Amino acid sequence: MAQMRYRDALGAALREELSRDERVLLMGEDIGVFGGAFKVTDGLLAEFGERRVRDTPISENTIVGMGVGAAMTGLRPVVELMTINFSLLAFDQIVNHAAHIHYMFGGQARVPLVVRMPQGAGHQLGPTHSHCLEALFLHVPGLLVAVPATAADAKGLLKSAIRDENPVIFIEHEALYGVRGEVPDGEHLVPFGQARIAREGSHVTIVGISRMAITAERAADTLAAEHGVEAEVIDPRTLRPLDLDTILASVRKTNRCVIVEEGWPHGGVGANLAALIGEQAFDDLDAPVERVAGADVPMPYSKPLEDIAYPHEPQIVRAALAALGRDPSILAAAGRAEARAGDGR
Amino acid sequence: MASLPQPDVAREWLATMTLIRRFEERAGEMYARAKVGGFLHLSIGEEATIVGSARALRESDYLISTYRSHGHALVRGTPPGNVMAELFGRVDGCSRGRGGSMHMFDMERRFMGGYGIVGGNLPIAAGIALASDYQGTEDVTLCTLGDGASNQGTFGETLNLAALWRLPVVFMVTNNQFGMGTALRRHSAVTDLQRKGESLGVPGMRCDGMDVVETHAVLAEAVQRVREERRPLLVEAVTYRFRGHSMADPEQYRSKEEVATWRERDPISSFGALLLREGVIEDGEIERIDTEAMAQVDEAVAFAEASPFPAPESLYDDVYVLDGQVPGWYSTATANARIELDAAAAEVKSGQRKALAASNDEIPQQLTSALAAGEDGGERHEGPA
Numbered sequence: 001m002a003q004m005r006y007r008d009a010l011g012a013a014l015r016e017e018l019s020r021d022e023r024v025l026l027m028g029e030d031i032g033v034f035g036g037a038f039k040v041t042d043g044l045l046a047e048f049g050e051r052r053v054r055d056t057p058i059s060e061n062t063i064v065g066m067g068v069g070a071a072m073t074g075l076r077p078v079v080e081l082m083t084i085n086f087s088l089l090a091f092d093q094i095v096n097h098a099a100h101i102h103y104m105f106g107g108q109a110r111v112p113l114v115v116r117m118p119q120g121a122g123h124q125l126g127p128t129h130s131h132c133l134e135a136l137f138l139h140v141p142g143l144l145v146a147v148p149a150t151a152a153d154a155k156g157l158l159k160s161a162i163r164d165e166n167p168v169i170f171i172e173h174e175a176l177y178g179v180r181g182e183v184p185d186g187e188h189l190v191p192f193g194q195a196r197i198a199r200e201g202s203h204v205t206i207v208g209i210s211r212m213a214i215t216a217e218r219a220a221d222t223l224a225a226e227h228g229v230e231a232e233v234i235d236p237r238t239l240r241p242l243d244l245d246t247i248l249a250s251v252r253k254t255n256r257c258v259i260v261e262e263g264w265p266h267g268g269v270g271a272n273l274a275a276l277i278g279e280q281a282f283d284d285l286d287a288p289v290e291r292v293a294g295a296d297v298p299m300p301y302s303k304p305l306e307d308i309a310y311p312h313e314p315q316i317v318r319a320a321l322a323a324l325g326r327d328p329s330i331l332a333a334a335g336r337a338e339a340r341a342g343d344g345r
Numbered sequence: 346m347a348s349l350p351q352p353d354v355a356r357e358w359l360a361t362m363t364l365i366r367r368f369e370e371r372a373g374e375m376y377a378r379a380k381v382g383g384f385l386h387l388s389i390g391e392e393a394t395i396v397g398s399a400r401a402l403r404e405s406d407y408l409i410s411t412y413r414s415h416g417h418a419l420v421r422g423t424p425p426g427n428v429m430a431e432l433f434g435r436v437d438g439c440s441r442g443r444g445g446s447m448h449m450f451d452m453e454r455r456f457m458g459g460y461g462i463v464g465g466n467l468p469i470a471a472g473i474a475l476a477s478d479y480q481g482t483e484d485v486t487l488c489t490l491g492d493g494a495s496n497q498g499t500f501g502e503t504l505n506l507a508a509l510w511r512l513p514v515v516f517m518v519t520n521n522q523f524g525m526g527t528a529l530r531r532h533s534a535v536t537d538l539q540r541k542g543e544s545l546g547v548p549g550m551r552c553d554g555m556d557v558v559e560t561h562a563v564l565a566e567a568v569q570r571v572r573e574e575r576r577p578l579l580v581e582a583v584t585y586r587f588r589g590h591s592m593a594d595p596e597q598y599r600s601k602e603e604v605a606t607w608r609e610r611d612p613i614s615s616f617g618a619l620l621l622r623e624g625v626i627e628d629g630e631i632e633r634i635d636t637e638a639m640a641q642v643d644e645a646v647a648f649a650e651a652s653p654f655p656a657p658e659s660l661y662d663d664v665y666v667l668d669g670q671v672p673g674w675y676s677t678a679t680a681n682a683r684i685e686l687d688a689a690a691a692e693v694k695s696g697q698r699k700a701l702a703a704s705n706d707e708i709p710q711q712l713t714s715a716l717a718a719g720e721d722g723g724e725r726h727e728g729p730a
Contacts, residue, residue: 025479051479057509062468062502069472072457073407075479077472096462097469105450105458106441107663141664165666 001184006148007177009155010040010116014078016187017162018048021076024162027054027063028080028116037082038118038177064090064115068098068167071113076162083129084119084171091136098167099142111167114158118172120211120262121310127298130306132263134210137169138239138272144168144192145239149213151181153237156190164192173211193241197250201230204320205250205257208235209269212260212292212311219316231320239269247273248281255286256323262310265293290319347562352625358400358557359620360634362392362613365416367638368425371646372415372432372446376592380649381432385446386413390555390587393612394519395420397552397560398487398582401568407455407477407486409470411519412447414459417489421456423449425641426648435652442655443663457486463524464490464497467516471503474512478575485513485572487564493524495541496533507577508546514577515567516547519554521586526598542579554584555610558619584612 004012017024026041032055035042045053056063060081067077081087087094098111121130137145144166148154154172161168198213199220208216213235220231232250236243251257257277259270270291277289295309349355369387376385388395395416399408410417418428423439431438432446440450447461457473460466470488477484494500495518507514518539524532535541539549552563560582567578585607589596596604620626 054510057502057505059502059506062471062499062506065465065468065499065503066472066475066506069457069469069474070476070479071472072469073473073476075476092462092465093468097460097465101458102666103663104440104444104448105452106438106443108440108450108452109458110666144665 001182003180004151004155004183005177006151006154006172006179006181007038007040009151009181009183010158010172011042011044012183013155013158013162014041014044015047017078017159018044018052021162023074023076024078025052025054025070025075026078026080027056027067029056029058029063029082031055031080036080038172038174040116040172040177041080060086060089061093064113065093065097067113067115068093068101068111071111071167072101072109076112076114078114078116078162081115081117083125083174084117084133085128085131087115087117087133087169090115094137094143094167094169095140099140102166103142110165112165113167114161114170115168116158116170116172118174118177120173120175121294121299121306122175124301124303124306125299126301130299132210132261132294132310134169134171134239134261135263135268135272137171138269139267142167143240145171146192146237147171147173147210147239148237149173149176149208149210149235150196151179152183152188153190153196153235155183156188157192157237160189160192163189171210175211176214179214190237192238193243194237195243195246196235196237197232197246198235199231199233201232201254203229203231203254203256204323205232205234205247205254206316206320207247207257207259207273208233209239209259209261209263212262215311215313216260216316219313219320222313222317223320227317227321227326229320229324229326242273242276244276244280248277251277251281252284255284256320257285258290258292258316258319258323260292260311260316260319262294264296265291266296268293287323287325290323292316292319347558349558349619349623349625350561354400355620355625356630356634358396358561359613359616359626359631360638361420362396362557362616363634363638364425364641365392365395365419366613367635367642368419368428368645369415371642372429373588373592375429375432375646381446382434383445383447384412385432385592386590387588387592388413388416388586390607390612391519391521391584392416393557393560393616394489394517394554394582394584397554397557398489398517398564398580401561401564402485402487405455405482405484406568407457407470407473407484408489409457409466409473409486410449410459410489411463411466411491411494412459412461413491414449415446417459418449418451418456421451421454423451423454423456425645429642429645429649430652433649433652434654435649436655436659437648437652441663464494464499466490467494467497467499467503470514470516471507471512474507474514474577475510478510478512483572485515485568487515487517487568489517489519491524492518492520492522492529492538493527493532494518495538496524500541501545504542504545504547504577504579508542511575512577513571513575515564515571516542516577516579517564518579518581519584520581521584523586523590523598525590526594526596528598539579539581542577547577547579549579549581551581551583554582555607555612555615557612557616585610587611
């Protein structure tokens with residue numbers, strides 16, 4: 001085991017796969033000479049040269065589309081988009097093309113493409129650089145969606161993504177790039193469709209998406225220390241495929257569930273997952289599934305506003321207590337109000 | 346003027362253009378009989394741009410096209426039966442009934458697809474060319490686009506990148522004078538389309554897209570230059586579609602006289618007449634070629650008719666490549682109950698479709714012809730095509 005930053009774990013995954021497979025190449029804005037907007041690709045240009053590590057113009061839709069074409073004809077491109085909001089410029093190539101080509105051409109062509117992009121609030125980047133949009137990609141059949149929260153998963157999932165035959169939307173989190181974690185030595189692959197149980201517990205299941213898996217773990221510590229509640233924290237790691245079995249097994253044990261995401265509440269990951277749990281484990285639930293989500297607003301710039309526009313530990317703690325029916329009602333009301341901030345009001 | 350090719354080559358061009366023409370006409374009829382659903386964009390009038398350009402390619406070169414792509418599949422050698430079966434939504438369609446008219450595909454013959462999104466194929470073409478370049482092959486990619494697509498963001502983005510990275514792509518604008526129903530002068534500030542790539546580092550050429558000999562000569566030069574110089578070129582092929590944008594087009598944006606004027610330059614009959622005049626073909630050969638094309642099209646229709654609809658249980662096939670895969674819920678189909686539900690729904694649908702097709706077999710011939718001629722395509726679609 002080595003201690004490694006999330007950013008460096010991603011860089012290591014790219015380096016290893018570039019070394020392993022000649023078909024792998026990187027494309028993206030400022031990934032080469034500049035070293036990457038978040039320094040994930042730092043040093044790779046010097047190591048692998050301009051043929052393999054390609055700085056592109058600012059043309060998101062086209063660089064993703066070129067990745068699609070190159071993937072169809074034998075390469076394994078990894079495209080970096082500077083933030084997830086920029087992926088909206090490439091939505092046509094991601095949805096109409098990358099996701100659909102295998103199906104719409106009757107299985108003749110494959111698109112083994114990885115599109116990496118960071119998301120998340122906290123750096124005061126305002127309404128066009130801070131959102132969490134994994135739900136948009138989760139919506140699309142044909143895409144795989146990874147949302148690693150730890151350095152180990154960042155590395156292991158990225159290596160698996162590059163080797164996968166399907167198009168993968170690989171969503172990193174800006175606030176995690178500098179966070180260190182244990183990464184297994186040697187060849188480390190994390191399979192898609194296998195959730196990580198970050199913390200075991202028997203009272204309530206908390207599913208945390210992307211960075212919220214980390215925030216949920218901290219909330220679980222508080223729940224244990226201050227409320228005597230043992231929460232089980234699950235990080236799905238990939239949203240397509242989704243390891244629903246692990247989540248359902250946990251819900252069947254705890255009978256209570258909280259889903260935490262940083263993205264918007266309407267049509268979000270939590271909405272989808274709550275529906276799946278309702279369909280599959282209704283009889284095992286002792287309380288409604290609680291959702292904690294980002295506020296239903298474009299991300300504001302001003303620090304105090306940004307801070308309350310995405311979830312933090314106290315909201316998760318309150319939601320868990322609400323699910324347990326343990327809370328003073330005033331707390332529960334506050335928790336739900338925040339979780340559903342802006343819902344139709 | 347470019348010189349005529351060898352007689353057998355010339356005959357093959359004429360035969361292929363004729364096949365495309367007859368295929369398209371029949372596809373239109375089949376559409377009117379509800380054998381074909383969705384949108385149907387015919388390339389009648391544009392055959393010289395298809396054959397002239399594709400015949401400038403080697404078999405190992407790639408061709409990628411637009412939503413008007415039946416002819417591009419045919420010219421690359423996809424059997425007409427598989428193209429017609431795709432229009433019929435049958436399992437033997439060249440995209441197994443998943444794509445339809447706008448999404449023909451034939452990997453084996455390096456026809457890299459028809460694409461329903463205007464301009465969506467340009468980045469993909471550049472990516473294919475990138476792979477050729479990266480792998481050190483000599484392969485060239487020919488990317489066709491319409492005049493309308495020259496206004497899409499991907500046009501500027503892709504031409505710039507292709508020039509910057511010196512990618513072996515020939516972009517061919519099939520300028521048929523209209524982006525759907527909007528005339529060139531009303532949709533593009535620069536109507537000299539061959540110049541539209543200049544500021545992006547992509548030099549332009551132009552050919553008469555009604556003349557298969559000239560189209561071939563210009564494209565052959567372009568393909569050779571791109572192959573040798575490793576840089577993209579833009580070729581404008583000036584042409585005209587004789588029929589509506591799709592079957593649902595009442596053609597209020599142009600006059601019958603304008604269409605008639607262009608029809609006088611029909612690329613097939615003019616090429617046939619030229620070959621006769623030059624003694625390349627004999628009297629009666631045009632008729633024989635036409636009869637052969639009609640027979641191929643008859644066979645294609647019979648093949649498509651005989652091909653079954655895809656099985657309901659195949660609904661979720663090929664959403665993902667699942668070989669050696671990890672577990673998990675890729676889609677809602679992972680629940681057995683849901684599969685059965687979807688399969689049952691699909692069965693109901695295909696039953697309805699069969700019933701509809703059967704009832705349309707009884708459409709009076711007169712109406713069928715009117716529909717096929719595009720005189721009243723508004724019957725089935727109200728939205729844009």
